[in-house]
Amino acid sequence: MPLTLSALTGNTDLRLQVKHWTRETDPMVTGAHVSELLRPSEWLAGGEILMTIGLLLPVTVTAEDCRSYVRDVKGGGAVALALGLGSDLPHQSVPRTLAEAAAAEDLPLFGVPEDVPFIAITSAVYKALVADERQSLDRLVDLHKALTFSAASGGGLEAIVATWTSATNIGAIVTDPLGLRIVTSDTVGAQPTDEMLRDLANVLAPKGLRSAMKTTIDDIPLEIQPLGTTRLRGFVVLVGNAGSRMPVAITALTSILALEFERRWLSSEPDRHQRARAFQRVLVAESESDAEALLRASGLTGEEFRCIAVDPGAGAAADLVADLSLTIRGGLIRHTNGGPVEAIVMADADIEQDLRRFAPNLAAGIGASTTPGTLAASQAQAVAALVTSRNLGHPVTYRRGFTQTWLTNATDLEMAQTFSDAVLAPLSNADPSGALLATVEAWLTANCQIDPAADRLHVHRHTVRSRLRKIEQLIGQPLDQLDTRVELWLALTAKGRTTQTTRTRHHSKKTKTQPRGGI
Structure with missing residues (x-):
């Protein structure tokens, strides 16, 4: 599962001290970064927990300075700010002005105990990310196996599409090059009409196997992929929002569907x-x-x-x-x-x-x-x-x-x-x-x-x-x-x-x- 902020704070080994967090949202944590800059935003990619000992934030820092700092951290995409505390560090406790600034900007703020090094937080974040990546890869491998088994079982396009939808909860429609439906999966919510499919095919067919596209029609998110090995044999239209890790799964689906089209062609000789x-x-x-x-x-x-x-x-x-x-x-x-x-x-x-x-x-x-x-x-x-x-x-x-x-x-x-x-x-x-x-x-x-x-x-x-x-x-x-x-x-x-x-x-x-x- 993706690492969330609540999962990170729930790690008892880290003992993070919550100074501000409304818990109305539970954002995903995608990284950990250390910076002592007053303007760290340009070094952030988004989704990180930013750690600092507040070297440039003196104890008497003004409220406006804190607001400016917190605003920059949040503007860079960080999901939380963690301040290292310790007897030999600039801060033994979280400054009141910093906590007020975090509350005003609604940025989660944590105190890091003296005996918890930043590397422990970094290690916990990336171990969780690696575990989530491995789980995702395992799911992709399982999906690929299931799709391959469906293709080999003799169930044809219908079995492949049913397996896909069951595993991903993303609808799929297989059409011929003219946009006429061949197979439609059981989907939840709205589907493109036959006229929409024909219009999409009219636009994409001249491009052949280079005709992939993403679009939204009548608030229905669609991803269209061409099917075929050397020539365009048809299209698969995915209905719904695919996650960030779906491209590999979609590639597996289109490859297996394309091979099924070729098998059908050869078997009909x-x-x-x-x-x-x-x-x-x-x-x-x-x-x-x-x-x-x-x-x-x-x-x-x-x-x-x-x-x-x-x-x-x-x-x-x-x-x-x-x-x-x-x-x-x-x-x-x-x-x-x-x-x-x-x-x-x-x-x-x-x-x-x-x-x-x-x-x-x-x-x-x-x-x-x-x-x-x-x-x-x-x-x-x-x-x-x-x-x-x-x-x-x-x-x-x-x-x-x-x-x-x-x-x-x-x-x-x-x-x-x-x-x-x-x-x-x-x-x-x-x-x-x-x-x-x-x-x-x-x-x-x-x-x-x-x-x-x-x-x-x-x-x-x-x-x-x-x-x-x-x-x-x-x-x-x-x-x-x-x-x-x-x-x-x-x-x-x-x-x-x-x-x-x-x-x-x-x-x-x-x-x-x-x-x-x-x-």
């Missing part, structure tokens, strides 16, 4: 692999109902979804997948070596905000909202928008009218080819023979007339109708809309351009390698 495989199965589902069933089995419910594609940066794909897994609740995420990190999310998710927060400065493309059966089109759109994002320097969302914007920025061959692939990929993937592409091109060339298109293709008109219905299903857009027709026509034109350029380059290369001269 099989589930992530399964969800990555589900991503691909949704894209190649044969029907709307099959795709919807796969999404529902993965925890995604709703009518419309969209795909995103994000450049992970050099060697950071695993970290980006981890961040998106924490922030995109229930989303399907996959990453192929050398490719972007891709995800299927609910159409109403604020994915642009999440990308700004957890994937800053990374190129990202966001596909248009669509039904489960046509997510392949949204995925291709996301990849196309990703190419534009690399050039523009910010996330790009694929929307109606995107074609014109895209072509305005797509001034090189690579972008033209990417655009063509994005629009036509659902058709190429579903029909590698090229019959669907040939049909839509013939139909558009024939001014969207069935019979002329059938004549061009040398097939029956019912075949053309059947293929057009299939095309509508694959791209997720009706062919009777002008925007759809224009987009398909531009994509086919871009495809023709890239094909022709490729042939030209190949021909030029062959020509350059032909031997010159001849007979």
